[in-house]
Amino acid sequence: MTIATKGAVKSLDVSDLERNRVPIILSNTYHLLVRPGLEAMRRRGGLHKFMGWDGPMLTDSGGYQVFSLGKMRKITEQSVTFRSHIDGAIVELSPEQSIEMQQAIGSDIMMQMDVVLAPDVPRIIARDAMEQSIRWAKRCKDYLNLNREQSMTKDQKLFGIVQGGIHEDLRAMSVKGLTDLELDGYAIGGLSVGENPEDNLRVAAYTADLMPSDKVRYFMGGGKPEEIVAYVKMGIDMFDCVIPTRHARHGSLFVWGGEVTPELLNEPDFYKKIIIQNAEFEDSDEPVDPNCDCTLCTNHSKAYIHHLFDMKEPLAERLATEHNVRFYMKLMETIREGVENDVI
Amino acid sequence: MTIATKGAVKSLDVSDLERNRVPIILSNTYHLLVRPGLEAMRRRGGLHKFMGWDGPMLTDSGGYQVFSLGKMRKITEQSVTFRSHIDGAIVELSPEQSIEMQQAIGSDIMMQMDVVLAPDVPRIIARDAMEQSIRWAKRCKDYLNLNREQSMTKDQKLFGIVQGGIHEDLRAMSVKGLTDLELDGYAIGGLSVGENPEDNLRVAAYTADLMPSDKVRYFMGGGKPEEIVAYVKMGIDMFDCVIPTRHARHGSLFVWGGEVTPELLNEPDFYKKIIIQNAEFEDSDEPVDPNCDCTLCTNHSKAYIHHLFDMKEPLAERLATEHNVRFYMKLMETIREGVENDVI
Numbered sequence: 078m079t080i081a082t083k084g085a086v087k088s089l090d091v092s093d094l095e096r097n098r099v100p101i102i103l104s105n106t107y108h109l110l111v112r113p114g115l116e117a118m119r120r121r122g123g124l125h126k127f128m129g130w131d132g133p134m135l136t137d138s139g140g141y142q143v144f145s146l147g148k149m150r151k152i153t154e155q156s157v158t159f160r161s162h163i164d165g166a167i168v169e170l171s172p173e174q175s176i177e178m179q180q181a182i183g184s185d186i187m188m189q190m191d192v193v194l195a196p197d198v199p200r201i202i203a204r205d206a207m208e209q210s211i212r213w214a215k216r217c218k219d220y221l222n223l224n225r226e227q228s229m230t231k232d233q234k235l236f237g238i239v240q241g242g243i244h245e246d247l248r249a250m251s252v253k254g255l256t257d258l259e260l261d262g263y264a265i266g267g268l269s270v271g272e273n274p275e276d277n278l279r280v281a282a283y284t285a286d287l288m289p290s291d292k293v294r295y296f297m298g299g300g301k302p303e304e305i306v307a308y309v310k311m312g313i314d315m316f317d318c319v320i321p322t323r324h325a326r327h328g329s330l331f332v333w334g335g336e337v338t339p340e341l342l343n344e345p346d347f348y349k350k351i352i353i354q355n356a357e358f359e360d361s362d363e364p365v366d367p368n369c370d371c372t373l374c375t376n377h378s379k380a381y382i383h384h385l386f387d388m389k390e391p392l393a394e395r396l397a398t399e400h401n402v403r404f405y406m407k408l409m410e411t412i413r414e415g416v417e418n419d420v421i
Numbered sequence: 422m423t424i425a426t427k428g429a430v431k432s433l434d435v436s437d438l439e440r441n442r443v444p445i446i447l448s449n450t451y452h453l454l455v456r457p458g459l460e461a462m463r464r465r466g467g468l469h470k471f472m473g474w475d476g477p478m479l480t481d482s483g484g485y486q487v488f489s490l491g492k493m494r495k496i497t498e499q500s501v502t503f504r505s506h507i508d509g510a511i512v513e514l515s516p517e518q519s520i521e522m523q524q525a526i527g528s529d530i531m532m533q534m535d536v537v538l539a540p541d542v543p544r545i546i547a548r549d550a551m552e553q554s555i556r557w558a559k560r561c562k563d564y565l566n567l568n569r570e571q572s573m574t575k576d577q578k579l580f581g582i583v584q585g586g587i588h589e590d591l592r593a594m595s596v597k598g599l600t601d602l603e604l605d606g607y608a609i610g611g612l613s614v615g616e617n618p619e620d621n622l623r624v625a626a627y628t629a630d631l632m633p634s635d636k637v638r639y640f641m642g643g644g645k646p647e648e649i650v651a652y653v654k655m656g657i658d659m660f661d662c663v664i665p666t667r668h669a670r671h672g673s674l675f676v677w678g679g680e681v682t683p684e685l686l687n688e689p690d691f692y693k694k695i696i697i698q699n700a701e702f703e704d705s706d707e708p709v710d711p712n713c714d715c716t717l718c719t720n721h722s723k724a725y726i727h728h729l730f731d732m733k734e735p736l737a738e739r740l741a742t743e744h745n746v747r748f749y750m751k752l753m754e755t756i757r758e759g760v761e762n763d764v765i
Binding site: 083084085086087088089090091092112113117120121122127128129359360362372376377378380381384385387388390391392394395396 | 427428429430431432433434435436456457461464465466471472473703704706716720721722724725728729731732734735736738739740
């Protein structure tokens, strides 16, 4: 999923997303709740219509943004209260309100609101948060079932989020509690938030293995290309990540180690990254990646995109963003090919 | 001509220019001389190749940017010396060096280097500058004829620039001096630099009338849509202007007063401008202009572009820029239609 935080992928229009075969985008409930707000989103008929995107869309619950952006947040059994990062206004977000906003947005997949914690909290706190997240999942589902008619999109799906930190027994309890609720899909939350890589892979593999095989498995917030390949091997289906778009804005461009085949995805050094501002690219008439069909690689040289970054031209970020998005889309297309051919 | 100052139209890729039927772009010799520089431009094989644009291109001489951007400039008969606006380095630009750089850029149309002055200088200074500009035009032509082989583009054209401030007799002398040199086309310089509108129109009409009818007439740096229509009626053929792109970046969008016909171009109130950040557009599901076929008007509502500006999304400037460029292109297309049908 390509990230469209505030109802737009940074610098890219929906026509670029279509051309680059982006299959699904992710927008952030917290940002859209702060602006333009719930009523405005309803008046627009939902985010698909508002931004002109008719492909699939997932929204997070807002919980993670409250955790990372909100000031002075206070979590109770009922809700989270926090100060808006834009105007300092006090905002309350409950599981029910999160669903109400996600219904106004009209995403195809909604995420339950969960309790997000730092990775290093004591086990007892991780356990409490995990249990509360299950109770909140139930409240999300109950609210949705009672208020289906207010959705801007028919038949919105609701995914649960498995929590439990780096503790395998807590993860197992979380999976059990959530699957009892019979949600539409399940995500692994609370990883890629600062834990060490061994814990990340161990807990992801352990958790994925417990999750129902007939429902979508979604790893929230990961990751680098080689990490995504590793997660797919664990049976995970869906990902969202700011890496391609955020790196692009700083001139960090992904390039393939050669012609792209599913087999080569297993080689860690098949994924390279260049910093296009570096002097070594100033004089290169070659495309950033001869194996890429994005606008940058089709029309322009490394020297040109280097010049655009050097001149702080807004076109630089745009072309770089499209390139990295296309890289990730090709990564996922090739992974799918590899899965179908039993290579991955 | 759409402005591509540093080898890129702000936020737009060459594929956008093609889609919006931009027939010719203008790049700035001064900016490209400072970065990436003459040798780099030669190594790239010229700007067409560098930016991936194979349509026509005009370059200014650098004289105007030295006048408006360079610090501590000193004008002698030989050249202009100034401090670079980027790193403060002392740079010298002579008519010969300007042509040499424009040959490295490989524009299809080069402008002579001229002496640019503020509009309110005493007549004697305006006269001296005008006469020096004729001498510089000859130096440009002589240098070009002796060094044709170093051009990155075959058969580059050289245009002269008529100067003389707001004084009709000086303008007449300038036209005479330049046409004696048998250049490929002629431009009206030194207007739209702060003089009053009456002087602007009077001097433009007077000068255009004196200029050869079998060569292109180019008005440098103008203007608003209604001004361009007025200049065309004087017999002027070519224009460049930062208004569409610069206004767009501030959310100022041109809109038509209705369906576009050549006849209506004569109505001053047929051209409207909206400030899309204004609250009145927050709730509008209508396109910015139903008579426009740009990406913004085809895919999105006023409420959406309002939201993008509100959120400072980089997509805002991009969509707005494409819209205003498309407006100006449609203006010129409709003017041409009107000229052919004798309506303008």
